[in-house]
Structure formats: structure tokens, C-alpha cells
Amino acid sequence: MCNGPWCPHPTCLVTWVQWGKVSWSGARSRGEMGALGRVLLWLQLCALTHAASKLWVPNTDFDVAANWSQNRTPCAGGAVEFPADKMVSVLVREGHAVSDMLLPLDGELVLASGAGFGVSDVGSHPDCGAGDPAVFRDSDRFSWHDPHLWHSEDEAPGLFLVDAERVPCRHDDVFFPPSASFRVGLGPGAGPVRVRSISALGRTFTRDEDLAAFLASRAGRLRFHGPGALSVGPEDCADPSGCVCGNAEAQPWICADLLQSLGGRCPQAACHGALRPQGQCCDLCGAVVLLTHGPAFDLERYRARILDTFLGLPQYQGLQVAVSKVPRSPLLRDADTEIQVVLVETGPETGGAGQLARALLTDVAKHGEALGVLEATMRESGAHVWDSSAAGLAGGVAAALLLALLVLLLAPSLLRRAGRLRWRRQEAAPAGAPLGFHNPVFDMKASEELPLPRPLSLVPKAAADSTSHSYFVNPLFAGAEAEA
Numbered sequence: 001m002c003n004g005p006w007c008p009h010p011t012c013l014v015t016w017v018q019w020g021k022v023s024w025s026g027a028r029s030r031g032e033m034g035a036l037g038r039v040l041l042w043l044q045l046c047a048l049t050h051a052a053s054k055l056w057v058p059n060t061d062f063d064v065a066a067n068w069s070q071n072r073t074p075c076a077g078g079a080v081e082f083p084a085d086k087m088v089s090v091l092v093r094e095g096h097a098v099s100d101m102l103l104p105l106d107g108e109l110v111l112a113s114g115a116g117f118g119v120s121d122v123g124s125h126p127d128c129g130a131g132d133p134a135v136f137r138d139s140d141r142f143s144w145h146d147p148h149l150w151h152s153e154d155e156a157p158g159l160f161l162v163d164a165e166r167v168p169c170r171h172d173d174v175f176f177p178p179s180a181s182f183r184v185g186l187g188p189g190a191g192p193v194r195v196r197s198i199s200a201l202g203r204t205f206t207r208d209e210d211l212a213a214f215l216a217s218r219a220g221r222l223r224f225h226g227p228g229a230l231s232v233g234p235e236d237c238a239d240p241s242g243c244v245c246g247n248a249e250a251q252p253w254i255c256a257d258l259l260q261s262l263g264g265r266c267p268q269a270a271c272h273g274a275l276r277p278q279g280q281c282c283d284l285c286g287a288v289v290l291l292t293h294g295p296a297f298d299l300e301r302y303r304a305r306i307l308d309t310f311l312g313l314p315q316y317q318g319l320q321v322a323v324s325k326v327p328r329s330p331l332l333r334d335a336d337t338e339i340q341v342v343l344v345e346t347g348p349e350t351g352g353a354g355q356l357a358r359a360l361l362t363d364v365a366k367h368g369e370a371l372g373v374l375e376a377t378m379r380e381s382g383a384h385v386w387d388s389s390a391a392g393l394a395g396g397v398a399a400a401l402l403l404a405l406l407v408l409l410l411a412p413s414l415l416r417r418a419g420r421l422r423w424r425r426q427e428a429a430p431a432g433a434p435l436g437f438h439n440p441v442f443d444m445k446a447s448e449e450l451p452l453p454r455p456l457s458l459v460p461k462a463a464a465d466s467t468s469h470s471y472f473v474n475p476l477f478a479g480a481e482a483e484a
Helices: 027-048 208-216 218-223 251-258 299-311 352-371 390-418 444-449
Strands: 053-056 078-081 087-092 095-102 106-111 116-119 150-152 173-175 193-195 197-200 203-205 230-232 286-293 319-327 337-345 373-380
Touching: 087 218, 106 218, 197 230, 203 208, 208 218, 208 230, 286 352, 299 319, 299 337, 299 352, 319 352, 337 352, 352 373
Parallel strands: 053 173, 078 095, 087 106, 095 116, 173 197, 193 230
Antiparallel strands: 053 150, 197 203, 286 337, 286 373, 319 337
16 A cells, blocks of 8 residues: 555555656747747637637646635645546646645646656645645636636727627637646536637647547546537638627526626626626626618627727726627517627716717717618616615615604794694585595596607608618617607
């Protein structure tokens, strides 16, 4: 029986050589530089083909403090423990001296150039506490459907993505950095995860046959797990007006992973009448503009127009915008898709999102034909709730009660001084007299005689003589004169 410091868990039946994968030569460093060059070339090609890319953020590196139970890497001379029942691939970048190391049933340690392990006595490092071992955190905690774990090239100042589009869409290229170890859970298997391509370990997979062979290999099983299916297909988004993300079926799992740290519940929005756009897991404060587009519409050009023409103005500072193509609303009968523009207020100022939404409607009324926009509608959230806490509510109720009590105490004396306080005994009503009063609001006969209000529509002056397109703009928000 093995009792040494480098022994695996008692249930482990493999030897150290069978478990570990060690790379000692300096060729790895040169390989990493080559991989970096391939990554840069790949990103340049993506930019040329207008393909969106999603980058995987977390890793399972040994030298990252967040991967350890005490949020710090093992102390010099401390004990190290990996969960016995977890598969993991761990990249080690530096040298470490440990007293004990318990290894899992299956996995690998990949040593970068200059990295290694040495045996040392139990250290007296002050931060090592009572000498508890540093336990490597569960490597299965990272889920493909968690929006927190992806970075998009579309994330720029002023821009954001709705939750469902933060996870790779069907037309996206997925990239796992070659200079880090990782492990990804593919979800519950309710539906296959499909993307345009996947780049991992210096290889790019664009065919299902090649990807399936990789996932079945030892390297693939160490990095991808779970019942979910992963597939690729070279489906380019060739439509200038954009493409639907395709994550609608996976949104329940996306929202579950997103809200896991919050107990599965959305935080309360800080405004009345909060909105929930398509693809968003929780309500938000701001405005949503929906555009019916024609063949001349270009999504990237319109997004750039919002950034350059509007978001740079002082009155719109602090706003963020998300522009994407979504399945059509049931209110639109003549189109399968529409463009959703989500405007979110991130600062304490209120009303900016609604103001920008109305400015976009006016812009459509003036330049809609040139932009390829046929119709535009908007929705806006209500006023912000400044104090929704229990303490604030209780304080408001108490103040209202004190004010009412003060009025009741002072009102008789004030009215007596003014000579306006009169006491009169109520006289009985004559027999058969009605006990109510006539309210003209509920007079059905009078109501039938009132003319019904006419629906209003706004036709921009620039398009008044045009018969090819008509723009519907809500006159309540357009800020222009409505024609009778």
C-alpha cells in the first residue's frame, strides 16, 4: 500500500505515470507562440467574414487562486488535494513545493516550461492556517449555458447582449484559449448545442465527424462532459440584416445558470412597469424599439449609426444598447423577424432610454426608407422606485399616519376660527327616493351618444407623397404633428 506524499486517493487504481501528462521541453513555449499567431489569424478571418465569436473565460489552471477552496494557491509546504471522483485537466505554469498531494481517479497535469513539483516538509506559512489541505474546486462547475462564462467580440462601450445571446449562437465561432486548461459541462441534453465552429487545443473543428472523434478521445472527455450534444456546421450568416441567435429553446437552462447564485430568482427591477425583451432572463428599466425591416436594412450599419449619432450625445451618457434580430412579435403579421433595439439605463438618471427611443422613432420617420426600416414601435418602462426596501416603506407609512393624525387634531380648531365648521343632523330621505346620485360617466344612453375617438397615425412629411412605403410611428412618442 502506498503511503507516500505523492500517492493518489485510496480508490485510485492507476499509477502516477498513467495519470499524469508532463511536458518538460521548451518546445511547448514555441508551440504556444505558434498557437497565439493562429488565434490572431483566426480572429482576423472572423472579422473579414463578419462572423461573431465567443471566447470561453474560466479555466482550470493550477496557479489561479479562484480554483482553490480557500481562494488562494497552495502554500509552500502545504498539502494539495484533488476530488477523487472528478476528471480534470490542469495546467501548471510555475514550480510548487508541497508536502502531500492526493490525485483524482482520472485526469492530467500539464506542466509548462519551467513548471514542476517538489516535496517539502509541512510549512509554517502564516496564511496556511491550521494546516488544512488546499482542495481543488469542483471542475464540473462550469456550464456551457452560463452567460457569465463567455466573452463576445460585440462587447464594447455602449453595447451589450441580451442574456440568451451572450451564450454562443448557432452562427458563432467558439474559441477556447490554447494557453489554458478548461472543462465545460454541456448541459442536461434537452437539445443539441450547435455552433459554426469550435477551436480548442490548437485545432478548429468545422465538421461533425472531426468534432465527434475529438469528443470521444481522452483529451475531449477531459474537457467536455455531460449528456448534452455538441455539433458544428459551417452555416454563415450571409444576411446583412442579421440572423436569429437560435437559443430560444435553451433559454430556460441559460436563465437557470445565470440566476443560480441568486437562488434562481430575478432581482426586483428599480422601476414601475419594467420590460423583459426577447432573450432576457429578468426585467429591466429602459425602453425597447421594434423595427420592421426591408431588404435594404443592414444590422451592423444601424448599430454603428446608434453608437455614432446618438450615444455620443451628452443626454444619452450612461445608456447601453443591444441590437439584434429576433423572431417577430405576434403584433406584426407581415414579417417573420424583426429588429429589437433594447435601451437600458445603467445610472441613477431616468428617462434617457425613453428619450432616445423617441429620437429613434423620429429618425425612422425622416430616414426610414434610406435605412431600410418600414415600421417602428416602442415600449418604455415607468418611473424608478427610489426606496423599495422594507425600512423605507415602513418609514413612509409611519410619516403618513403622523400627518393624518396631526390633521385630525388641528382641523376642528382651525375650522372653528374660520367659522366654517357646521354640525347638522342628517334628515331621513323620503320614502321611495333613490339612495344614490346620478353619475353621467355610467349613463349608458349618454355614452352611446358620445362619438368614438379616431385612431391616430403619423405619416412623415418626407414620405407623404410616397406610395412604396408607409411608416407607422406612435404619435404619442414621435413628437410630430398628427394628420387628421
